[in-house]
Amino acid sequence: MRKIDKPTFLLAFIFGLPITLALRTRIYNPDLWFHLRTGDWILLHQAFPQTDPFAQGGAQRTFIAYSWLFDVMAAKLYSAFGLLFVPISETLLAVAIVLALFLLLRSFRVGLIHAALLIVLATMAIRPLLYLRTWLFTILFFILELWLLFRPGGNTKRVLIILPMIFVFWANIHIQFIYGLFIVGLFLAEAVFLRFTKWQLTSVAPQWTLTDRALLLLLCGLATLVNPYGYRLYKVVADYASQTGVFPYTHETWPLNSHHPSYTVCLIMSATAIWCIGYYRERRPFVLVFLAWALFVGFHLARDSWALVAASCFVIAATNHHLTKTQEAMRLRSVLGASALVLILFAGISRGRHIDRQHLAASVRQNFPVDAAEYIEHNRLTGPLFNTYGWGGYLMWRLPLLPVSIDGRSNLYGSARVERQRRTLSADPGWTQDPSITAARLILLPVGEPLTSVLKVHPCYRLAYSDTLSAVFTTRDDSSQVECPAALPDPEYHHK
DSSP, X not given: OOOOOHHHHHHHHHHHHHHHHHOOSOOOOTHHHHHHHHHHHHHHHTSOOSBOSSBTTGGGSBOOOTTHHHHHHHHHHHHHXXXXXXXXXXXXXXXXXHHHHHHHHHHTTBOHHHHHHHHHHHHHHTGGGOSSOTHHHHHHHXXXXXXXXXXXXXXXXXXXXXXXXXXXXXXXXXXXXXXXHHHHHHHHHHHHHHHHSOOOOOOSSTTOOHHHHHHHHHHHHHHTTOSTTGGGHHHHHHHHHHOGGGGGGSGGGSOOOTTSTTHHHHHHHHHHHHHHHHHTTOOOHHHHHHHHHHHHHHHHOGGGHHHHHHHHHHHHHHHOGGGBOTTOXXXXXXXXXXXXXXXXXXXXXXXXXXXXXXXXXXXXXHHSOHHHHHHHHHTTOOOOEEOOTTTHHHHHHHXXXXXXXXXXXXXXXXXXXXXXXXXXXXXXXXXXXXXXXXXXXXXXXXXXXXXXXXXXXXXXXEEEEEOSSEEEEEEOTTOTTSOOOOOOOOGGGGOO
């Protein structure tokens, strides 16, 4: 039996790691469901929604399906493979991200061992993000963008074609294409700065002229307008940027602090990047501003920690010349051998972790109100419905004829609406003044919410169904002798 050589082992280790981390049976992403529902709607109507067809009062609310391409792909894959598409897609995207990072590091001639070390740290840092969200495409496209812009000897004319094409897909999948556009803008700003100042510095990518960079920014900016909503896509960017009041209520928008599982690795990577800048006396404007920006967004929002990781890898590779191995090349035999080992690992993990429809359905049942939704459907209960922010996406997909009161599309509802529901679920004083619940005839709540305990003893509501995860309440028909909360007009229904 032939021994596995070092390059084969390292390649198999590099690309086996994301499979080990991403291939799992747990489905807990609440946003998956509204993506599926939006994709189903687009395929059914052969059109793009202009107002919200899924939530109460949606006809008065503008809805821009900015991730429509992902939604349609997800709906198609679900119809073909069921829930199996979720772990498979997560794994493929994780491997693609590692491949893009590998190409970026190798373009700076980083040795295979050092590249493997950096990729291990990077993969561990973004591990909490490796589930099926549109940000996986942003991470992939962002790293590919860096690779295209800065690989030595790259063909600028080819990049002027390829990168705008990437932006066409990016702008129709995830709103954070704006981060990629920022990088192109910074790429141009560096050339302008070096042209009109007396700093005797070379660019990270000297093959790019000022004219080429300006043309690239123009083409990429125009590419983002190739979407069903045109320039209105940027309104979603403005909405998310201005609605910071939602951040305390979603874990992904919390700061990257010492309690986050990726904090230590991110701190090590960013500290190493800063050390490289100081030790190697790096003064190139792009490198300095890029890392400063990435440190800000990465520590400010945990979901953007990937930007810190990508920037740290880029800075370490671009500045640390001791990592360079000029004579190291990949042999086809090593690539094929590593590919075979990775496929064997994939098959083994799939079997060992029970990646099948039965276990995936059980995971959904553990995290979402599957049985409660079946009860509502079987008994033909009617709304208006009151539901939680986290379950709204699942319910709009599972009960498409029952408009939800709220869901995870926070840009549609705004900070005030999300905060109001938090107070209502906590049964804070004044919860009976929430128009969403006073108008409701059907209420679906997690059993652990304080409001659930209140409604169990409230004379105006009847517990219709309960299990270990959820509780379903209906309004009592015999509550005429009791003063019940009256339905109030909801000003949010008239918000556009």
